[in-house]
Amino acid sequence: MFFEWQGNQPVTLRCIDKFHETHDCVSIQLADLTESFLFDFKPGQFINLGVEINGKMEFRAYSVSSMPGDDHLQLTIKRVEGGKVSNYILDSLLIGDTVQALAPIGEFNIVDHPPLERENQTKALFISAGCGITPVFAMAKHCLDKNIDIAFLNIARTPEETIYFDQLETLHSVYPNFELSLLLKDNQNTRHPKGRLNSEWLQQLVPDFKQRTIYLCGPNQFMLDTQNNLIALGFDMDNFHQESFTPTLEPTNAVSPDSNQDANVTCDNNETDSLGVSIAVPNFATTIDAAKGDLLADKLESAGLPLIIACRSGICGSCKCKVTKGAVTSSSQETLTEEEIAQGYVLACSSSLQSDVEVEIG
Structure with a gap:
């Protein structure tokens, strides 16, 4: 039985697990207070999460990193300098605590914008940096058993600071249709190259990127630079989708x-x-x-x-x-x-x- 959201009214969920992904990033799992309901949403979407801080309910938006049909919602949250809610979750939220949540929403998802089939092949490229990996990781997992060729390109400082590092390596080893590329600032003791993403690295790491539908999420400047590189390389931007955390419309x-x-x-x-x-x-x-x-x-x-x-x-x-x-x-x-x-x-x-x-x- 699937969990029923209450329109645009927040519901109460309980934190049933909390664990570190990196030293400054945790995942929390949320479930119904009493029943074992399944949660339905479109991979890539986010929820608005509310926690009470100093007597006031504060809401922030976080992408869902679990899968539709799981009996919990998982959010992966990175520490932000001065971030009231994010830092509260890392430092103070305990297993057993309750939170408020609004129904999953978001146009950046793999269901409404599936990879296109071209020349009898369906290929996707997921590009991320920092905590922007959260929605695209969920989208990539959704594609694993759907005969989709997946290229996953993530930019990070070190393996230890790469969110989902072990899971990414496991998917690369287990699934022949999942090709992982990490571009690191410090690549000591890894098989992954050292560098900063630019046009040359994009072409080297994913030579067939023009044949793929691209999904991008990360810091704003990173997304802007990547988008400009794709345009300069002649990529068909009709096959490009990105998460947006700032308004894209003119006033x-x-x-x-x-x-x-x-x-x-x-x-x-x-x-x-x-x-x-x-x-x-x-x-x-x-x-x-x-x-x-x-x-x-x-x-x-x-x-x-x-x-x-x-x-x-x-x-x-x-x-x-x-x-x-x-x-x-x-x-x-x-x-x-x-x-x-x-x-x-x-x-x-x-x-x-x-x-x-x-x-x-x-």
Whole structure:
């Protein structure tokens, strides 16, 4: 029996295991409080995870590294300098503790974007660095028994700092369709080369990369450099997919359907960027004072309203709310449908106030 998620409401799960992948990275396994339910999702997707820190529930987005059909969800989490939630999980979360979680989501997955068959062959290339290995590792495992030729290219400092190092080596040894390439900064006592990924290394390590569907995840600059290298090498970018942890859309205007206000609000000579505006939240009988340009999420959060804000970059969709009056300017509409946008839905973490607004949340 599969676990049933509660729409856009968080559910309570229990940590049933926790172990180190590297010195600064752990995997945690989450399961239902009482039953042995199976979890269904698309490999590559993530969940918004909530933990209570100093009396406040903090949410962050983490990719799922387990497989659909397992009786638990596994997340692999790396320490981040100044990272409130990640560091709490590494240092303080115990087996037996409970957490909050929202249903798995994400367009970067192997089900919606499967590898393409070309010339009677289906080939995939997974490229990762750092904790970006998490979603692509799940995607690669999903492909193991599907007659897909898998090339897995990971960039790391050392074998000891390579997440899933032993598992990767095992898959390379056991599965003839899984070819592992590690490019290391320090490759002492390994069979793997030393270097930094560039066009030359890409061609050397995966000579047939142009015949493959490519999935990429890692630090933002790493992904940008890799994408530019692929373009320069003439790769067909229709066969390219990457995880996005920052908004990819240019700033866009979001105005409620019944509002006659122009989202491109202009100021006369007597107005300033600190123009006072208000946020009315009728279903919570609340009105919040703000300034033009403030982020909608910041003001709703500071007022103590029950809005989940996980990624804070317009990617995960947890802070979706509806602007019924007034205007905001949004830098991301990543998870919103065209119908939702037409109805006035915005992502609060990526929406700046341009006028008095009325908002529906919950």
